[in-house]
Amino acid sequence: MAGHGPTGRPAILDRFSRTHYSLTPKPLFPACLRPGGGGRLRGEAGVTITRWPMVFKRLKEDVDTIMHRDPAAHSVWEVLLCYPGLHAVLVHRLSHPLWARGWRTFARFLSHVAKVFTGVEIHPGARLGRRLFIDHGTGVVIGETAEIGDDVTLYQGVTLGGTSLLPGKRHPTVGHGVIIGAGAHVLGPHTVGDGARIGANAVVLSDVPAGATMVGIPARLAGRARPAERDAFCSYGTPEGIPDPVAGTLASLMDEVRRLNARLVALEIRGLPENERLGAEIVPVPTRKTEQAPLAPVTVPRDVAGRKG
Known part of the structure; x- marks a missing residue:
């Protein structure tokens, strides 16, 4: 019969069935529907039932x-x-x-x-x-x-x-x-x-x-x-x-802060210069003082001063 496959169905349906079967990773149900294929379904179900x-x-x-x-x-x-x-x-x-x-x-x-x-x-x-x-x-x-x-x-x-x-x-x-x-x-x-x-x-x-x-x-x-x-x-x-x-980590940090604070107080009590209290690596940076020129007196004209009065 023209346009029909070996199963008697239209050829396009046979082609679709073969494609679907090849793309199915575990074709359990198609195999069960074939002649003599029901044993696989019974076997799988039997494993679950047992x-x-x-x-x-x-x-x-x-x-x-x-x-x-x-x-x-x-x-x-x-x-x-x-x-x-x-x-x-x-x-x-x-x-x-x-x-x-x-x-x-x-x-x-x-x-x-x-x-x-x-x-x-x-x-x-x-x-x-x-x-x-x-x-x-x-x-x-x-x-x-x-x-x-x-x-x-x-x-x-x-x-x-x-x-x-x-x-x-x-x-x-x-x-x-x-x-x-x-x-x-x-x-x-x-x-x-x-x-x-x-x-x-x-x-x-x-x-x-x-x-x-x-x-x-x-x-x-x-x-x-x-x-x-x-x-x-x-x-x-x-x-x-x-x-x-x-x-525990926070407690250790707080202990270290208290220890450094006690050391700083002890150094200040001894009256050391400021550049030695905080350690030799800390050197005060000299600052340059700038003198500002005195402001010039502001002269107010007499006529303006008289108007204010």
């Missing part, structure tokens, strides 16, 4: 973790119904295998729905460990190549972000037992060691040693926990009595 028991097991661990770490949690039903961080993690446990199998648009759609309802954005490509606790949840962002270990706690406003536009590893790797306080940001493909603490509103731009406590912008080392103390829970990642590195 993960359900594992999903429920992880859900039980997550609920137990929240009950253990949050004194405001009073019942399992309260945790299941009222903790958006738990809901976001649950959706991620469903979307991540879909992302790994190539169903990336659908996986992104699931994560988007979770973000709308929970305020937590977890990319389906991120790798999350067991017993992850996202407290409060609002504003948490976890990027595509981020990796999170077991027993990690994240508070509201935490960002695990990337700093590169190139493909590949762009987001942080968080070790086991890490606590990241509210509003903290870990940016770039850096590693946060096991048991580390990131204080509230800190900005981490480099690797963090295991057991370290980081505070400030950019984050500075404020202390280290002994291995026996790393398993102890620390609310908001800021232990009590931790020194403030910024306050």
Whole structure:
């Protein structure tokens, strides 16, 4: 038949189908619609269905973790119904295998729905460990190549972000037992060691040693926990009595100012000349005095003076 392809359809439709099929990165559904192609769909769905028991097991661990770490949690039903961080993690446990199998648009759609309802954005490509606790949840962002270990706690406003536009590893790797306080940001493909603490509103731009406590912008080392103390829970990642590195620097500067002031007073009491009080490098600059000529007297005409009277 003229103008028709081998399938009996118009040739332009066959050409469009071949072009669409070649441009599709994962042509799952076209393959399933071919004769005998339904087995692939059943196989992909079977992989997802067989993960359900594992999903429920992880859900039980997550609920137990929240009950253990949050004194405001009073019942399992309260945790299941009222903790958006738990809901976001649950959706991620469903979307991540879909992302790994190539169903990336659908996986992104699931994560988007979770973000709308929970305020937590977890990319389906991120790798999350067991017993992850996202407290409060609002504003948490976890990027595509981020990796999170077991027993990690994240508070509201935490960002695990990337700093590169190139493909590949762009987001942080968080070790086991890490606590990241509210509003903290870990940016770039850096590693946060096991048991580390990131204080509230800190900005981490480099690797963090295991057991370290980081505070400030950019984050500075404020202390280290002994291995026996790393398993102890620390609310908001800021232990009590931790020194403030910024306050310590300001205190050192004030001590130096007081020391120099005392030295200056001591030199003045000794009655040294002015050019020796402030040090030999300070030499007074001689000034040249200029004499001003006296102003000439102003003569007022008599007729003008008489008019004034």
